[in-house]
Amino acid sequence: ATISQNTGCLGVDIACDKLMTKELLSLSGIPVPYGKIVYTEFEAVKAAEDIGYPVVVKPQNGNQGKGVSLNLKKTEEIIDAFNLAKTYSPKIIVEKQIQGRHYRVLVVDGRFCCAAERIPAHVVGDGTSSIKQLMDIINQDPLRGEYHEKPLTKIKIDPIVLNVMARHGYTSESVPPKGKFVALRENGNLSTGGTAMDVTDEVCFENRHLAERAAKAIGLDIAGIDITTEDISIPAEKSQGAIIEVNAAPGIRMHLYPSQGKPRPAAKAIAHMLFEKGPPTFPLAAVTGTNGKTTVVRMLNHILTSSGLKVGMTCTDGVYIGNHQLKSGDCSGPESARMVLMDLNVEAAVLEIARGGLIRSGLAYEKADVGIITNISEDHLGLNGIQSLEDMAFVKSLVAEQVKNTGYAVLNADDPMTMEVIKRLKSQIIFFSLQEDNLILRKHLSQGGRGVYVKTGVIYLEQQGKIQSLVKVKDLPSTLKGRACHNLQNALAAAAGAWGLDIPPKAIAKALKEFYCDQKQNPGRMNIMNLENITIMLDYGHNVKSLEAIINTGKLLRPSRMVGVIGSPGDRRNQDIIALGAVAGKGFHRIIIKEDENLRDRSHGEVAALLAKGALDAGLKRNKIDIILQEEEAITASLVNAIEGDLIIIFYENYQKSLNAVNNAAASINRALVLPV
Numbered sequence: 313a314t315i316s317q318n319t320g321c322l323g324v325d326i327a328c329d330k331l332m333t334k335e336l337l338s339l340s341g342i343p344v345p346y347g348k349i350v351y352t353e354f355e356a357v358k359a360a361e362d363i364g365y366p367v368v369v370k371p372q373n374g375n376q377g378k379g380v381s382l383n384l385k386k387t388e389e390i391i392d393a394f395n396l397a398k399t400y401s402p403k404i405i406v407e408k409q410i411q412g413r414h415y416r417v418l419v420v421d422g423r424f425c426c427a428a429e430r431i432p433a434h435v436v437g438d439g440t441s442s443i444k445q446l447m448d449i450i451n452q453d454p455l456r457g458e459y460h461e462k463p464l465t466k467i468k469i470d471p472i473v474l475n476v477m478a479r480h481g482y483t484s485e486s487v488p489p490k491g492k493f494v495a496l497r498e499n500g501n502l503s504t505g506g507t508a509m510d511v512t513d514e515v516c517f518e519n520r521h522l523a524e525r526a527a528k529a530i531g532l533d534i535a536g537i538d539i540t541t542e543d544i545s546i547p548a549e550k551s552q553g554a555i556i557e558v559n560a561a562p563g564i565r566m567h568l569y570p571s572q573g574k575p576r577p578a579a580k581a582i583a584h585m586l587f588e589k590g591p592p593t594f595p596l597a598a599v600t601g602t603n604g605k606t607t608v609v610r611m612l613n614h615i616l617t618s619s620g621l622k623v624g625m626t627c628t629d630g631v632y633i634g635n636h637q638l639k640s641g642d643c644s645g646p647e648s649a650r651m652v653l654m655d656l657n658v659e660a661a662v663l664e665i666a667r668g669g670l671i672r673s674g675l676a677y678e679k680a681d682v683g684i685i686t687n688i689s690e691d692h693l694g695l696n697g698i699q700s701l702e703d704m705a706f707v708k709s710l711v712a713e714q715v716k717n718t719g720y721a722v723l724n725a726d727d728p729m730t731m732e733v734i735k736r737l738k739s740q741i742i743f744f745s746l747q748e749d750n751l752i753l754r755k756h757l758s759q760g761g762r763g764v765y766v767k768t769g770v771i772y773l774e775q776q777g778k779i780q781s782l783v784k785v786k787d788l789p790s791t792l793k794g795r796a797c798h799n800l801q802n803a804l805a806a807a808a809g810a811w812g813l814d815i816p817p818k819a820i821a822k823a824l825k826e827f828y829c830d831q832k833q834n835p836g837r838m839n840i841m842n843l844e845n846i847t848i849m850l851d852y853g854h855n856v857k858s859l860e861a862i863i864n865t866g867k868l869l870r871p872s873r874m875v876g877v878i879g880s881p882g883d884r885r886n887q888d889i890i891a892l893g894a895v896a897g898k899g900f901h902r903i904i905i906k907e908d909e910n911l912r913d914r915s916h917g918e919v920a921a922l923l924a925k926g927a928l929d930a931g932l933k934r935n936k937i938d939i940i941l942q943e944e945e946a947i948t949a950s951l952v953n954a955i956e957g958d959l960i961i962i963f964y965e966n967y968q969k970s971l972n973a974v975n976n977a978a979a980s981i982n983r984a985l986v987l988p989v
Contacts, residue, residue, distance in 0.1 A: 313460075313561040314534045314582055323531035327560040330405055331372050333530060340529040342522065343554040347407025356394040357387050359406040366409040369393035371401030375559070381472065382498035383409055389479065396471055410540040410554045414500045415511065417519070417537040418567060418578055419527040421585040424520040426576035427544065428508040428566040430500025433467045437488030443477065444469070444484040447496075455569070460503065463569030467505030472497060508566035510573025511544055518547035526555050534582060536562025594658060595621075595813045596677060600665040600711040601686030601724075602704075603858045604802045605644070607829075607837050608686055609664045611790070611806035614833065615823040616660045619815055624652030627664040628852075629835060629967070633657060645669030649676035660813075665711050667704070671696045675714055682812040683712040683739075684722040684805050688729035691855035694885045705732035715739040720762070720812035722805060725752040742812055744804035746797070748772075764808040769794065771807060773817060782807060783821040789828045795868040796838060798861035799829065836967040838862065843978055845956040847871060850970060853963050854881060856891050862961060863899035872957030876900040877950050879943070879965060882912035882919050889919060893926020900961075903927055904938045906946035908965045916941065944973040951977040 315324075326332050334344045348359040349372065360367045369390060370380040379400035381393035390406075397404045414432075418425040435446035450456070451466040458466060467473075469484060473496045477483060480494070488494050500506040519539065527535035541553025548554065564578040595616070599609045606627045613625045617634070625632045626648040631639040633655055639648065644666035652661050653676060665675070688705050698704050712721035713736055721737050723730050725745040730752065734741070741761060745753045748767040757763045762775045764782075771782040785794040788803055803824055810820045829838045839850040849866065853859045859878075866874050878896045880889045896903050905920045905927075920939045927937055940946040943965055950960045951974065964970035 313563050314578075315561040316533060316582065316586055318533050318586075319560065320531050320533075323533075324560040326530050327532060327535070327558050328373050328375070330370065330374070330557065331403070333558050334407075336529050337526055337555055337558070340525060342526055342529065343549055345407040345410050345554050345556065347405050350394070350404050350406055351402070353391050353394050356404060356406050357390050360384065360387075360390050363406065363408050368405075368407050368409050369397055370405050370407075371397045372403035372405055373401045377497070377499040377501040377504055379472075380499055381475065389475075392475055396475070410552070410556065412540045412542040412551070412553055413544070414556075415515075415539045415541065415544050416500075416508075416562070416566060417515065417523040417539060418562060418564065418581075419523050419532075419535045419537060420578075420581045421533055422524055422528055424515070424524055425581045426510070426512040426567045426578055427515045428570055428573075429511050429544070430502070430566065431507045431509065431571075432498055432500045433473075433496040433505030433507075435488070435494050435496065437490055437492035437494065439490035440487065442485045442487050443482060443494060443496075446488075446494075447484075456505075460563065460565065463565055464507065464571070465503050465505055467496060472504075502563060502566050507571040510567070510570040510576060512574070512576055514545045516545050516547060518549070519544055522548060522555070526558050530558045530560075532558070532560055533585065534562065535559065595660040595682075596653075596663070596680045597661070597682040597684065597809050597813060598663045598665050598675070598677075598680045598711050598714075599684040599686065599805075599809070600667075600670070600708045601684070602689045602691050602855065603853075603861070604686040604798065604805065605664050605666070606852075607790075607799065607802045607834055608684060608805045608809070609662050610834050610837075611802060611824065611827055612684075612809050613662045614827050615806060615810045615815060615820055616662065616813070618823040618826070619819050621660040622657055624655055624658035624661045625663075626652055628666075642666075646673045646676035653677060667692055667698070667707060668696070670707055670710060671698075675710065677714075679714050679716045679719070680711070681716055681719040682722060682809045683715040683719070684809050685709070685712055685724065685730075685733060686802065686805055687724050687727045687857070688732075689727075689855065689857040690888065690891075691857075692884070693888065695883060701729055702732055705729045709733040709736045712737055712739070720808075722808040722812060724801065724805070725750045725756075725763075726801070742808040744801070744808045746801060746804070762808075762811065764804050764811065766800065766804070771804065773807075773811060780817055782817055783824055787825050789825070790834070790838075792865065792869075796829075796861075796865045798858075798865070799838065803827075831971070836964070838865070841974070843951065843954075846951070846954045847959045848951070848974060849959065849961045850967070850974070851961065851963055852967070854879075854892075855884075855888070856895050859892060859895045859899070859963070862963075863895070866959050866961055867899075869959060871959035873901045873955065873959070874899065875950055875954065875958055875960045876903045877906060877946050877960065877962040878903055878923060879906045879908055879963060880919055880923060881908060882910070882914035886922055889922040890926035890929070893923035894930040895926075896923070897927030897930030897932035900932070902936045902938075903932065904940055904946045904950050906943045906965075907941045909943070910965075944969060944976075947973040948977040948980070952981060 350356045365385045379397040414430045417427045456464040456466045523537040536559035538557040541548040567576040567578040609627045616623045631643045644664040725743040744764040760776045773780045791800045841848045
């Protein structure tokens with residue numbers, strides 16, 4: 313059976329009410345058999361006599377030919393048929409039997425699709441076998457199933473079959489002569505054992521138009537129109553034919569698998585109706601990279617939201633539809649992306665795409681409008697077969713590769729690994745750079761491409777020689793007036809992505825000037841708080857490049873002393889953990905080393921020892937290194953022992969727990985925490 317998301321409930325209800333269907337068709341000037349509604353045996357017999365034999369008796373509400381008796385010519389047949397129909401509906405229709413062949417015409421989206429002549433279930437005598445035995449032989453056909461699972465349905469003995477046989481003087485044990493055609497039913501439904509012969513090419517224009525009008529009169533996008541007429545190639549109105557029924561959710565087996573004639577692609581016509589314009593789409597941006605993914609996603613989400621769109625967003629702290637969080641936790645994989653893509657309220661989507669999900673399950677979408685790669689640097693090497701930066705570029709480039717021809721890949725021209733990505737792309741590219749004279753950027757712009765870059769403290773958009781100033785860097789709160797260079801790169805990436813989605817430059821600039829790295833808009837990313845004369849920064853940095861970026865930003869804040877609370881995921885290579893410790897050793901006056909709750913198959917203290925080794929190798933004195941494995945205790949110690957002018961940078965594992973630890977420590981030392989700066 314066929315029904316679509318566009319099939320109207322009223323149309324289906326009308327089609328199920330055979331009397332109302334006839335009335336609407338008649339009002340539309342469509343020929344239908346004359347009939348009456350009856351409630352008793354007496355009324356049924358009287359109606360048959362008034363109408364004139366032969367007649368049809370059927371329930372007012374029904375389908376698949378259930379309870380329908382045709383070609384009735386005697387009073388006792390009327391009574392039997394009435395009682396059978398009564399089991400399906402309290403209201404019974406008695407109508408004139410239309411003589412001719414039974415045809416089913418399929419109408420899809422108001423247009424004629426195909427047609428079949430329906431041949432009622434029957435057997436042909438061999439002179440030795442009973443009707444029951446002949447039925448058993450037919451039912452052995454592998455094309456016949458119990459219900460709708462195969463092209464045809466097995467013939468079953470029921471009261472209607474017994475009545476039809478009786479009217480012709482047969483029982484199931486009768487042995488018909490050789491070659492004798494014995495009808496078992498008078499309706500040709502495939503669901504009751506009938507067969508079909510394709511007649512699509514024989515249907516005349518008038519009958520095609522008649523079927524289309526009937527479907528529209530009832531209000532069905534997919535309709536099976538039952539026409540009884542002597543010859544479907546002759547207009548039904550000229551041969552005393554009529555439309556017997558209009559069926560909602562019509563079966564299409566007869567068209568796909570006719571017993572005779574050419575199969576017709578009925579399902580294709582329905583799919584074409586539903587997806588003629590392609591699947592419904594909305595602006596989709598995907599963001600990947602080693603560092604900055606989450607911030608770019610949040611910036612781009614803010615730009616699109618400020619433009620009036622209901623945005624679905626996935627990132628490392630949850631799934632969001634508008635301002636509502638559907639799910640918390642690391643949601644940068646395809647399962648979370650599907651939650652957004654399947655939500656009917658979403659008008660645009662911004663998806664964070666992490667390495668792990670890409671390797672395990674690929675992408676949750678076919679192609680994006682914009683694919684952003686922030687950067688590619690050393691992190692997660694040695695995991696899932698990724699041994700080098702080239703391997704990592706191969707994985708992450710998928711996000712830029714799966715972009716529509718009309719869309720854009722957004723790439724970092726300052727990143728050496730970008731050249732590894734470019735050679736795989738077929739889409740248009742927007743490059744972003746902190747340097748206006750970047751060679752990759754300049755070559756691209758000279759060829760008419762798009763670029764976003766910084767020049768003398770201003771972000772510019774350029775394409776085909778047209779240069780437009782976007783916003784002053786000092787007006788972007790996320791960059792701390794330009795001191796947070798990594799966030800300036802993130803802002804460039806977000807601006808480029810929004811430009812690729814056709815967001816007006818003024819709207820991009822306005823939104824970026826309203827985006828803060830605070831607990832509301834960018835939780836866990838360079839969140840700064842004041843504890844009287846102490847400054848605290850919370851960040852998720854967990855690789856060499858991210859630590860370097862945050863440390864460089866911290867130095868530009870000019871603290872008297874920088875203290876780092878550091879850790880590392882245990883699944884990183886030993887040399888990567890040591891290198892992380894070395895960066896901390898060079899950048900901080902003092903470090904407190906903690907460990908993640910999830911040790912990832914490491915023993916307690918193992919990661920801390922590697923971090924300490926790196927810091928010592930970098931020249932930090934041992935008395936400047938404390939090891940406090942539990943994260944909350946390490947955070948508390950950093951605040952309790954802080955001195956005036958300190959900048960304490962906490963690289964957390966669990967944002968909420970770390971934030972709670974900061975608040976608890978502030979309360980314990982009786983200092984007021986001020987949020988945000």
